[in-house]
Amino acid sequence: MEQSERWRHASSFGAAAVSYAEHRPDYAQAAVRWVLEGAPGVRVLDLGAGTGKLTAVLAVLGAEVAAVEPDLAMLGELRRSLPGVRALPGSAEAIPLSDASVDVVLVGNAMHWFDMAVAGPEIARVLAPGGVLAGLWNLMDDEVEWVAGLARVGGGAAVGPRDTPAAWRAATAGMHLPKTEAAPRFGSPEQAEFPHGQRRTADSLVQTLATRAGVLVMPEEEREALLGRIRAFLAGTPETARGEFTLPMRTGVLRVRRL
Template identity: 60%
Template sequence: MSGSPTFDDVDPETLARRASSFGGQAAAYARERPDYPDDAVLWALGPVRERAPLRVLDLGAGTGKLTGVLLRHVADVVAVEPDAAMLAQLRDRLPGVRALPGTAEEIPLADGAVDAILVGQAMHWFDLDRALPEMARVLAPGGVLAGLWNLDDDRVPWVSGLKRVAASTVSFRRWRPAAAFLPGPHFGAGERAEFAHGQRRTAESMAATIATHSHVLTLPETERAELLARVLDYLRATPETAGGEFELPITTVVVRAPRG
Protein backbone atom coordinates (compact mmCIF):
# COMPACT_ATOMS: atom_id res chain seq x y z
CA MET A 1 0.00 0.00 0.00
CA SER A 2 1.35 3.42 -0.83
CA GLY A 3 0.52 6.87 -2.05
CA SER A 4 -1.94 9.59 -1.11
CA PRO A 5 -4.41 11.09 -1.61
CA THR A 6 -6.70 8.45 -3.09
CA PHE A 7 -8.59 11.01 -5.21
CA ASP A 8 -7.38 11.84 -8.69
CA ASP A 9 -6.49 15.47 -9.49
CA VAL A 10 -7.57 17.01 -6.18
CA ASP A 11 -5.62 19.82 -4.59
CA PRO A 12 -4.82 19.37 -0.87
CA GLU A 13 -6.76 22.49 0.20
CA THR A 14 -9.98 21.28 -1.42
CA LEU A 15 -9.48 17.81 -0.02
CA ALA A 16 -8.97 19.17 3.50
CA ARG A 17 -12.01 21.44 3.27
CA ARG A 18 -14.24 18.62 2.15
CA ALA A 19 -12.85 16.16 4.69
CA SER A 20 -13.71 18.57 7.51
CA SER A 21 -17.18 19.49 6.21
CA PHE A 22 -19.24 16.77 7.89
CA GLY A 23 -19.26 17.96 11.51
CA GLY A 24 -21.68 20.81 10.86
CA GLN A 25 -24.24 18.29 9.62
CA ALA A 26 -23.43 15.45 12.02
CA ALA A 27 -27.05 14.86 13.08
CA ALA A 28 -28.19 14.71 9.45
CA TYR A 29 -25.32 12.36 8.62
CA ALA A 30 -26.36 10.03 11.46
CA ARG A 31 -29.97 10.14 10.30
CA GLU A 32 -29.58 9.88 6.54
CA ARG A 33 -26.47 7.88 5.65
CA PRO A 34 -26.78 4.10 5.11
CA ASP A 35 -25.13 1.50 7.30
CA TYR A 36 -23.20 -1.53 5.99
CA PRO A 37 -24.34 -5.06 5.14
CA ASP A 38 -23.44 -7.75 7.66
CA ASP A 39 -21.92 -10.02 5.03
CA ALA A 40 -19.53 -7.25 3.95
CA VAL A 41 -18.38 -6.68 7.53
CA LEU A 42 -17.94 -10.41 8.17
CA TRP A 43 -15.88 -10.78 4.98
CA ALA A 44 -13.69 -7.86 6.05
CA LEU A 45 -13.04 -9.62 9.37
CA GLY A 46 -12.58 -13.04 7.77
CA PRO A 47 -8.81 -13.50 8.27
CA VAL A 48 -9.07 -12.90 12.04
CA ARG A 49 -12.62 -13.95 12.95
CA GLU A 50 -11.47 -17.00 14.93
CA ARG A 51 -9.40 -14.94 17.35
CA ALA A 52 -10.76 -14.79 20.88
CA PRO A 53 -11.23 -12.21 22.06
CA LEU A 54 -11.39 -10.42 18.72
CA ARG A 55 -10.42 -6.75 19.08
CA VAL A 56 -11.58 -4.35 16.35
CA LEU A 57 -10.95 -0.66 15.69
CA ASP A 58 -13.47 1.38 13.68
CA LEU A 59 -11.18 4.14 12.42
CA GLY A 60 -12.70 7.37 11.15
CA ALA A 61 -15.88 6.09 12.72
CA GLY A 62 -18.01 9.16 12.07
CA THR A 63 -21.42 8.85 13.73
CA GLY A 64 -21.05 5.09 14.19
CA LYS A 65 -22.69 3.68 11.07
CA LEU A 66 -20.10 0.89 10.85
CA THR A 67 -19.62 0.64 14.61
CA GLY A 68 -23.24 -0.38 15.09
CA VAL A 69 -22.91 -3.23 12.59
CA LEU A 70 -19.64 -4.39 14.14
CA LEU A 71 -21.30 -4.65 17.54
CA ARG A 72 -23.65 -7.30 16.19
CA HIS A 73 -20.63 -9.55 15.66
CA VAL A 74 -17.78 -8.37 17.91
CA ALA A 75 -17.83 -7.61 21.63
CA ASP A 76 -14.60 -5.60 21.81
CA VAL A 77 -14.94 -2.58 19.49
CA VAL A 78 -13.22 0.79 19.88
CA ALA A 79 -14.15 3.76 17.69
CA VAL A 80 -11.79 6.62 16.82
CA GLU A 81 -13.05 9.80 15.12
CA PRO A 82 -11.41 13.23 14.72
CA ASP A 83 -14.55 15.41 14.44
CA ALA A 84 -16.05 16.35 17.82
CA ALA A 85 -19.62 16.70 16.52
CA MET A 86 -19.52 13.36 14.74
CA LEU A 87 -18.01 11.72 17.82
CA ALA A 88 -20.79 13.18 19.99
CA GLN A 89 -23.39 11.62 17.70
CA LEU A 90 -21.66 8.25 17.96
CA ARG A 91 -21.54 8.44 21.75
CA ASP A 92 -25.23 9.37 21.92
CA ARG A 93 -26.25 6.52 19.60
CA LEU A 94 -23.90 3.90 21.06
CA PRO A 95 -23.24 4.91 24.67
CA GLY A 96 -21.56 1.63 25.61
CA VAL A 97 -18.80 1.90 23.00
CA ARG A 98 -15.30 3.10 23.85
CA ALA A 99 -15.14 6.14 21.56
CA LEU A 100 -11.97 8.25 21.38
CA PRO A 101 -10.90 11.41 19.58
CA GLY A 102 -8.06 10.74 17.17
CA THR A 103 -6.97 10.48 13.57
CA ALA A 104 -5.66 7.78 11.27
CA GLU A 105 -2.32 9.54 11.34
CA GLU A 106 -2.20 9.58 15.18
CA ILE A 107 -4.24 6.69 16.60
CA PRO A 108 -4.66 6.84 20.40
CA LEU A 109 -4.00 3.13 20.95
CA ALA A 110 -0.99 1.07 22.00
CA ASP A 111 1.16 -1.03 19.68
CA GLY A 112 -0.60 -4.24 18.67
CA ALA A 113 -3.82 -3.19 20.41
CA VAL A 114 -6.28 -4.59 17.85
CA ASP A 115 -6.65 -7.54 15.50
CA ALA A 116 -8.56 -5.67 12.78
CA ILE A 117 -9.02 -2.10 11.61
CA LEU A 118 -12.15 -1.36 9.60
CA VAL A 119 -12.64 1.99 7.89
CA GLY A 120 -16.09 2.89 6.60
CA GLN A 121 -16.34 5.57 3.91
CA ALA A 122 -13.27 7.37 5.23
CA MET A 123 -9.96 5.94 4.01
CA HIS A 124 -9.94 8.20 0.96
CA TRP A 125 -9.59 11.15 3.36
CA PHE A 126 -6.48 9.79 5.09
CA ASP A 127 -2.92 10.94 4.49
CA LEU A 128 -1.88 7.39 3.68
CA ASP A 129 1.85 8.07 3.77
CA ARG A 130 1.42 8.73 7.50
CA ALA A 131 -1.64 6.60 8.21
CA LEU A 132 -0.42 3.28 6.83
CA PRO A 133 2.54 2.88 9.21
CA GLU A 134 0.37 4.10 12.08
CA MET A 135 -2.36 1.57 11.30
CA ALA A 136 0.25 -1.17 11.03
CA ARG A 137 1.60 -0.11 14.43
CA VAL A 138 -1.68 -0.66 16.29
CA LEU A 139 -2.45 -3.95 14.52
CA ALA A 140 -1.35 -7.20 16.14
CA PRO A 141 0.78 -9.59 14.02
CA GLY A 142 -1.37 -11.18 11.34
CA GLY A 143 -4.01 -8.48 11.73
CA VAL A 144 -6.13 -7.14 8.89
CA LEU A 145 -6.99 -3.69 7.55
CA ALA A 146 -10.20 -3.28 5.55
CA GLY A 147 -11.83 -0.31 3.87
CA LEU A 148 -15.56 -0.29 3.11
CA TRP A 149 -17.31 2.06 0.69
CA ASN A 150 -21.03 2.37 -0.05
CA LEU A 151 -21.52 3.33 -3.70
CA ASP A 152 -24.86 4.15 -5.26
CA ASP A 153 -25.32 1.54 -7.99
CA ASP A 154 -25.26 3.71 -11.10
CA ARG A 155 -25.60 0.68 -13.36
CA VAL A 156 -29.30 1.25 -12.64
CA PRO A 157 -30.50 3.90 -15.15
CA TRP A 158 -32.46 6.09 -12.73
CA VAL A 159 -29.53 6.10 -10.29
CA SER A 160 -27.19 7.14 -13.10
CA GLY A 161 -29.59 9.96 -13.94
CA LEU A 162 -29.69 11.03 -10.30
CA LYS A 163 -25.91 11.10 -10.18
CA ARG A 164 -25.83 13.49 -13.14
CA VAL A 165 -28.46 15.75 -11.59
CA ALA A 166 -26.70 15.79 -8.22
CA ALA A 167 -23.29 16.68 -9.69
CA SER A 168 -21.88 20.11 -8.97
CA THR A 169 -19.06 22.16 -10.41
CA VAL A 170 -16.84 20.95 -7.56
CA SER A 171 -17.82 17.28 -7.67
CA PHE A 172 -15.10 14.71 -7.79
CA ARG A 173 -15.89 11.03 -7.66
CA ARG A 174 -12.81 9.54 -9.28
CA TRP A 175 -11.38 8.16 -6.08
CA ARG A 176 -10.13 4.62 -6.29
CA PRO A 177 -11.00 2.29 -3.39
CA ALA A 178 -8.26 -0.17 -4.28
CA ALA A 179 -5.56 2.47 -4.74
CA ALA A 180 -4.61 2.39 -1.06
CA PHE A 181 -4.11 -1.35 -1.14
CA LEU A 182 -0.98 -1.82 -3.17
CA PRO A 183 1.62 -4.15 -1.63
CA GLY A 184 4.18 -2.21 0.36
CA PRO A 185 6.27 -2.34 3.52
CA HIS A 186 3.30 -2.23 5.91
CA PHE A 187 0.58 -4.35 4.28
CA GLY A 188 0.37 -7.21 1.82
CA ALA A 189 -1.66 -7.47 -1.35
CA GLY A 190 -5.29 -6.46 -1.07
CA GLU A 191 -8.36 -8.54 -1.84
CA ARG A 192 -11.57 -6.96 -3.08
CA ALA A 193 -15.20 -8.04 -2.83
CA GLU A 194 -18.57 -6.42 -3.55
CA PHE A 195 -21.85 -6.86 -1.70
CA ALA A 196 -25.40 -5.85 -2.60
CA HIS A 197 -26.96 -3.37 -0.21
CA GLY A 198 -29.85 -0.94 -0.20
CA GLN A 199 -31.61 1.82 1.70
CA ARG A 200 -35.29 2.76 1.83
CA ARG A 201 -35.66 6.38 0.76
CA THR A 202 -38.23 8.95 -0.30
CA ALA A 203 -37.56 11.89 -2.60
CA GLU A 204 -37.14 14.09 0.46
CA SER A 205 -34.88 11.74 2.39
CA MET A 206 -32.80 11.03 -0.72
CA ALA A 207 -32.24 14.75 -1.16
CA ALA A 208 -31.35 14.95 2.54
CA THR A 209 -28.80 12.18 2.03
CA ILE A 210 -27.22 13.99 -0.92
CA ALA A 211 -27.11 17.14 1.21
CA THR A 212 -24.64 15.32 3.51
CA HIS A 213 -22.14 14.67 0.68
CA SER A 214 -19.00 16.74 0.97
CA HIS A 215 -19.25 18.31 -2.48
CA VAL A 216 -22.70 19.63 -1.53
CA LEU A 217 -21.78 20.66 2.01
CA THR A 218 -19.00 22.90 0.69
CA LEU A 219 -21.11 24.69 -1.93
CA PRO A 220 -22.26 28.29 -1.44
CA GLU A 221 -25.77 28.25 0.03
CA THR A 222 -27.51 29.44 -3.16
CA GLU A 223 -25.84 26.76 -5.30
CA ARG A 224 -26.57 24.13 -2.66
CA ALA A 225 -30.28 25.03 -2.63
CA GLU A 226 -30.45 24.98 -6.43
CA LEU A 227 -28.78 21.55 -6.61
CA LEU A 228 -31.11 20.03 -4.02
CA ALA A 229 -34.14 21.52 -5.79
CA ARG A 230 -33.00 19.83 -9.02
CA VAL A 231 -32.65 16.54 -7.15
CA LEU A 232 -36.18 16.78 -5.76
CA ASP A 233 -37.61 17.69 -9.17
CA TYR A 234 -35.86 14.71 -10.75
CA LEU A 235 -36.99 12.22 -8.12
CA ARG A 236 -40.59 13.45 -8.17
CA ALA A 237 -40.70 13.13 -11.97
CA THR A 238 -38.99 9.73 -12.29
CA PRO A 239 -41.36 6.73 -12.28
CA GLU A 240 -39.17 4.56 -10.04
CA THR A 241 -39.00 7.22 -7.32
CA ALA A 242 -42.15 9.32 -7.72
CA GLY A 243 -44.57 7.08 -5.82
CA GLY A 244 -43.34 7.57 -2.27
CA GLU A 245 -40.84 5.17 -0.68
CA PHE A 246 -38.33 3.40 -2.92
CA GLU A 247 -35.17 1.30 -2.58
CA LEU A 248 -31.85 2.96 -3.36
CA PRO A 249 -29.58 0.20 -4.74
CA ILE A 250 -26.10 0.31 -3.23
CA THR A 251 -22.96 -1.68 -3.89
CA THR A 252 -20.69 -2.00 -0.87
CA VAL A 253 -17.07 -2.38 -1.97
CA VAL A 254 -14.67 -3.92 0.55
CA VAL A 255 -10.91 -4.13 0.19
CA ARG A 256 -8.88 -5.94 2.85
CA ALA A 257 -5.16 -6.53 3.29
CA PRO A 258 -3.02 -8.29 5.88
CA ARG A 259 -0.50 -6.51 8.05
CA GLY A 260 2.96 -7.07 6.64
Protein backbone atom coordinates in the same frame (compact mmCIF):
# COMPACT_ATOMS: atom_id res chain seq x y z
CA MET B 1 -7.42 17.18 -4.94
CA GLU B 2 -4.82 19.38 -3.23
CA GLN B 3 -4.12 18.87 0.47
CA SER B 4 -5.85 22.10 1.55
CA GLU B 5 -8.94 21.25 -0.51
CA ARG B 6 -8.98 17.70 0.84
CA TRP B 7 -8.89 19.06 4.38
CA ARG B 8 -11.75 21.47 3.62
CA HIS B 9 -13.89 18.60 2.38
CA ALA B 10 -12.88 16.18 5.15
CA SER B 11 -13.64 18.72 7.88
CA SER B 12 -17.07 19.67 6.50
CA PHE B 13 -19.04 16.86 8.10
CA GLY B 14 -19.20 18.15 11.67
CA ALA B 15 -21.61 20.94 10.76
CA ALA B 16 -24.02 18.28 9.46
CA ALA B 17 -23.41 15.65 12.14
CA VAL B 18 -27.06 15.28 13.20
CA SER B 19 -28.27 14.94 9.61
CA TYR B 20 -25.40 12.57 8.81
CA ALA B 21 -26.39 10.33 11.72
CA GLU B 22 -30.01 10.29 10.60
CA HIS B 23 -29.66 9.89 6.85
CA ARG B 24 -26.39 8.21 5.90
CA PRO B 25 -26.65 4.46 5.16
CA ASP B 26 -25.07 1.70 7.17
CA TYR B 27 -22.95 -1.05 5.58
CA ALA B 28 -23.86 -4.47 4.21
CA GLN B 29 -23.35 -7.03 6.97
CA ALA B 30 -22.01 -9.53 4.43
CA ALA B 31 -19.22 -7.09 3.57
CA VAL B 32 -18.24 -6.67 7.20
CA ARG B 33 -18.35 -10.43 7.79
CA TRP B 34 -16.05 -10.93 4.79
CA VAL B 35 -13.47 -8.69 6.43
CA LEU B 36 -13.80 -10.28 9.86
CA GLU B 37 -13.71 -13.90 8.70
CA GLY B 38 -9.97 -13.87 8.07
CA ALA B 39 -8.98 -11.91 11.17
CA PRO B 40 -7.00 -13.48 14.02
CA GLY B 41 -9.42 -12.12 16.66
CA VAL B 42 -12.44 -9.91 17.37
CA ARG B 43 -10.72 -6.72 18.56
CA VAL B 44 -11.76 -4.15 15.95
CA LEU B 45 -10.91 -0.49 15.45
CA ASP B 46 -13.42 1.58 13.46
CA LEU B 47 -11.10 4.34 12.27
CA GLY B 48 -12.64 7.62 11.12
CA ALA B 49 -15.86 6.27 12.62
CA GLY B 50 -18.00 9.35 12.03
CA THR B 51 -21.38 8.99 13.71
CA GLY B 52 -21.01 5.22 14.07
CA LYS B 53 -22.67 3.78 10.97
CA LEU B 54 -20.06 1.04 10.67
CA THR B 55 -19.55 0.80 14.43
CA ALA B 56 -23.17 -0.21 14.88
CA VAL B 57 -22.86 -3.06 12.36
CA LEU B 58 -19.73 -4.31 14.10
CA ALA B 59 -21.48 -4.26 17.47
CA VAL B 60 -24.39 -6.29 16.07
CA LEU B 61 -21.93 -8.87 14.73
CA GLY B 62 -20.36 -9.28 18.17
CA ALA B 63 -17.01 -7.57 17.60
CA GLU B 64 -15.12 -5.93 20.44
CA VAL B 65 -15.16 -2.40 19.01
CA ALA B 66 -13.21 0.77 19.65
CA ALA B 67 -14.20 3.79 17.55
CA VAL B 68 -11.83 6.68 16.77
CA GLU B 69 -13.07 9.92 15.17
CA PRO B 70 -11.38 13.36 14.89
CA ASP B 71 -14.52 15.51 14.60
CA LEU B 72 -16.03 16.13 18.03
CA ALA B 73 -19.54 16.78 16.70
CA MET B 74 -19.51 13.47 14.82
CA LEU B 75 -18.03 11.72 17.84
CA GLY B 76 -20.78 13.17 20.01
CA GLU B 77 -23.45 11.65 17.77
CA LEU B 78 -21.68 8.29 17.91
CA ARG B 79 -21.55 8.39 21.71
CA ARG B 80 -25.22 9.37 21.88
CA SER B 81 -26.40 6.51 19.67
CA LEU B 82 -23.93 3.87 20.90
CA PRO B 83 -23.26 4.66 24.57
CA GLY B 84 -21.79 1.22 25.25
CA VAL B 85 -19.01 1.54 22.66
CA ARG B 86 -15.52 2.75 23.54
CA ALA B 87 -15.32 5.98 21.49
CA LEU B 88 -12.17 8.09 21.43
CA PRO B 89 -11.07 11.36 19.83
CA GLY B 90 -8.18 10.81 17.46
CA SER B 91 -7.20 10.49 13.83
CA ALA B 92 -5.72 7.96 11.42
CA GLU B 93 -2.46 9.86 11.65
CA ALA B 94 -2.42 9.72 15.48
CA ILE B 95 -4.35 6.69 16.73
CA PRO B 96 -4.88 6.72 20.53
CA LEU B 97 -4.33 2.97 20.97
CA SER B 98 -1.34 0.90 22.00
CA ASP B 99 0.85 -1.22 19.73
CA ALA B 100 -0.64 -4.47 18.37
CA SER B 101 -3.86 -3.83 20.30
CA VAL B 102 -6.41 -4.69 17.57
CA ASP B 103 -6.96 -7.54 15.13
CA VAL B 104 -8.84 -5.52 12.51
CA VAL B 105 -8.85 -1.89 11.38
CA LEU B 106 -11.99 -1.01 9.43
CA VAL B 107 -12.53 2.31 7.65
CA GLY B 108 -15.98 3.22 6.30
CA ASN B 109 -16.10 5.81 3.50
CA ALA B 110 -13.14 7.67 4.98
CA MET B 111 -9.80 6.23 3.90
CA HIS B 112 -9.59 8.62 0.95
CA TRP B 113 -9.36 11.47 3.50
CA PHE B 114 -6.31 9.99 5.27
CA ASP B 115 -2.70 11.05 4.76
CA MET B 116 -1.66 7.47 4.17
CA ALA B 117 2.04 8.28 4.29
CA VAL B 118 1.50 8.93 8.01
CA ALA B 119 -1.61 6.84 8.63
CA GLY B 120 -0.18 3.67 7.04
CA PRO B 121 2.58 3.22 9.65
CA GLU B 122 0.14 4.17 12.44
CA ILE B 123 -2.35 1.54 11.32
CA ALA B 124 0.42 -1.04 11.08
CA ARG B 125 1.52 -0.10 14.61
CA VAL B 126 -1.85 -0.80 16.25
CA LEU B 127 -2.55 -3.97 14.21
CA ALA B 128 -1.46 -7.30 15.63
CA PRO B 129 0.62 -9.50 13.28
CA GLY B 130 -1.74 -11.19 10.84
CA GLY B 131 -4.34 -8.48 11.43
CA VAL B 132 -6.56 -7.09 8.68
CA LEU B 133 -6.95 -3.56 7.34
CA ALA B 134 -10.04 -2.92 5.21
CA GLY B 135 -11.65 0.08 3.57
CA LEU B 136 -15.39 -0.01 2.86
CA TRP B 137 -17.26 2.25 0.45
CA ASN B 138 -21.01 2.51 -0.02
CA LEU B 139 -21.73 2.99 -3.73
CA MET B 140 -25.01 3.80 -5.43
CA ASP B 141 -25.69 1.08 -7.99
CA ASP B 142 -25.73 3.07 -11.21
CA GLU B 143 -26.38 -0.07 -13.25
CA VAL B 144 -30.01 0.60 -12.21
CA GLU B 145 -31.46 2.99 -14.78
CA TRP B 146 -33.03 5.55 -12.45
CA VAL B 147 -29.89 5.69 -10.28
CA ALA B 148 -27.83 6.39 -13.42
CA GLY B 149 -30.25 9.23 -14.19
CA LEU B 150 -29.84 10.60 -10.68
CA ALA B 151 -26.06 10.48 -11.13
CA ARG B 152 -26.34 12.54 -14.30
CA VAL B 153 -28.51 15.16 -12.56
CA GLY B 154 -26.59 15.26 -9.29
CA GLY B 155 -23.08 14.99 -10.69
CA GLY B 156 -19.96 14.10 -8.80
CA ALA B 157 -20.56 16.44 -5.86
CA ALA B 158 -23.82 14.79 -4.79
CA VAL B 159 -23.68 11.27 -6.17
CA GLY B 160 -20.01 10.93 -7.05
CA PRO B 161 -18.43 8.85 -9.79
CA ARG B 162 -18.90 5.14 -9.37
CA ASP B 163 -15.77 4.14 -7.50
CA THR B 164 -13.70 1.42 -9.12
CA PRO B 165 -11.12 -0.93 -7.62
CA ALA B 166 -8.46 1.21 -9.29
CA ALA B 167 -9.80 4.29 -7.48
CA TRP B 168 -9.83 2.47 -4.14
CA ARG B 169 -6.25 1.36 -4.72
CA ALA B 170 -5.22 4.94 -5.41
CA ALA B 171 -6.94 6.13 -2.24
CA THR B 172 -5.24 3.46 -0.17
CA ALA B 173 -1.80 3.44 -1.76
CA GLY B 174 -0.23 3.94 1.67
CA MET B 175 -1.31 0.45 2.64
CA HIS B 176 1.97 -0.66 1.11
CA LEU B 177 4.73 0.37 3.48
CA PRO B 178 8.39 0.19 2.50
CA LYS B 179 9.42 -3.45 2.44
CA THR B 180 12.27 -3.24 4.88
CA GLU B 181 13.05 -5.42 7.86
CA ALA B 182 12.38 -2.48 10.19
CA ALA B 183 8.87 -1.69 8.94
CA PRO B 184 5.77 -3.85 9.23
CA ARG B 185 4.12 -4.27 5.85
CA PHE B 186 0.91 -5.42 4.23
CA GLY B 187 0.22 -8.17 1.74
CA SER B 188 -1.57 -7.95 -1.60
CA PRO B 189 -5.03 -6.32 -1.65
CA GLU B 190 -8.21 -8.34 -2.07
CA GLN B 191 -11.43 -6.70 -3.22
CA ALA B 192 -15.12 -7.55 -3.31
CA GLU B 193 -18.55 -5.94 -3.65
CA PHE B 194 -21.73 -6.86 -1.79
CA PRO B 195 -25.34 -5.92 -2.63
CA HIS B 196 -26.87 -3.45 -0.23
CA GLY B 197 -29.92 -1.21 -0.04
CA GLN B 198 -31.46 1.56 2.03
CA ARG B 199 -35.12 2.42 2.46
CA ARG B 200 -35.61 6.04 1.44
CA THR B 201 -38.20 8.58 0.42
CA ALA B 202 -37.46 11.31 -2.09
CA ASP B 203 -37.03 13.79 0.75
CA SER B 204 -34.76 11.57 2.82
CA LEU B 205 -32.62 10.76 -0.22
CA VAL B 206 -32.14 14.47 -0.83
CA GLN B 207 -31.14 14.81 2.83
CA THR B 208 -28.68 11.95 2.39
CA LEU B 209 -27.05 13.53 -0.64
CA ALA B 210 -26.88 16.86 1.17
CA THR B 211 -24.44 15.30 3.67
CA ARG B 212 -21.81 14.56 1.02
CA ALA B 213 -18.66 16.63 1.35
CA GLY B 214 -18.88 18.03 -2.18
CA VAL B 215 -22.33 19.43 -1.38
CA LEU B 216 -21.50 20.65 2.12
CA VAL B 217 -18.67 22.88 0.87
CA MET B 218 -20.73 24.49 -1.91
CA PRO B 219 -21.85 28.12 -1.65
CA GLU B 220 -25.42 28.11 -0.34
CA GLU B 221 -27.04 29.31 -3.57
CA GLU B 222 -25.26 26.67 -5.64
CA ARG B 223 -26.11 23.95 -3.12
CA GLU B 224 -29.80 24.81 -3.06
CA ALA B 225 -29.95 24.88 -6.86
CA LEU B 226 -28.37 21.43 -7.04
CA LEU B 227 -30.70 19.95 -4.42
CA GLY B 228 -33.64 21.53 -6.21
CA ARG B 229 -32.69 19.76 -9.44
CA ILE B 230 -32.41 16.48 -7.57
CA ARG B 231 -35.83 16.97 -5.94
CA ALA B 232 -37.38 17.66 -9.33
CA PHE B 233 -35.78 14.53 -10.81
CA LEU B 234 -37.00 12.33 -7.95
CA ALA B 235 -40.51 13.80 -8.15
CA GLY B 236 -40.66 13.02 -11.85
CA THR B 237 -39.29 9.46 -11.65
CA PRO B 238 -41.87 6.68 -11.15
CA GLU B 239 -39.61 4.62 -8.89
CA THR B 240 -39.10 7.49 -6.43
CA ALA B 241 -42.09 9.78 -6.81
CA ARG B 242 -44.44 8.14 -4.29
CA GLY B 243 -43.64 6.95 -0.78
CA GLU B 244 -40.77 4.69 0.20
CA PHE B 245 -38.42 2.88 -2.13
CA THR B 246 -35.17 0.99 -1.83
CA LEU B 247 -32.06 2.85 -2.94
CA PRO B 248 -29.99 0.13 -4.64
CA MET B 249 -26.41 0.18 -3.41
CA ARG B 250 -23.28 -1.92 -3.14
CA THR B 251 -20.72 -2.00 -0.37
CA GLY B 252 -17.27 -2.24 -1.93
CA VAL B 253 -14.38 -3.56 0.14
CA LEU B 254 -10.62 -3.53 -0.20
CA ARG B 255 -8.71 -5.52 2.43
CA VAL B 256 -5.08 -6.34 3.15
CA ARG B 257 -3.33 -8.32 5.84
CA ARG B 258 -0.48 -7.09 8.04
CA LEU B 259 2.46 -9.42 7.55
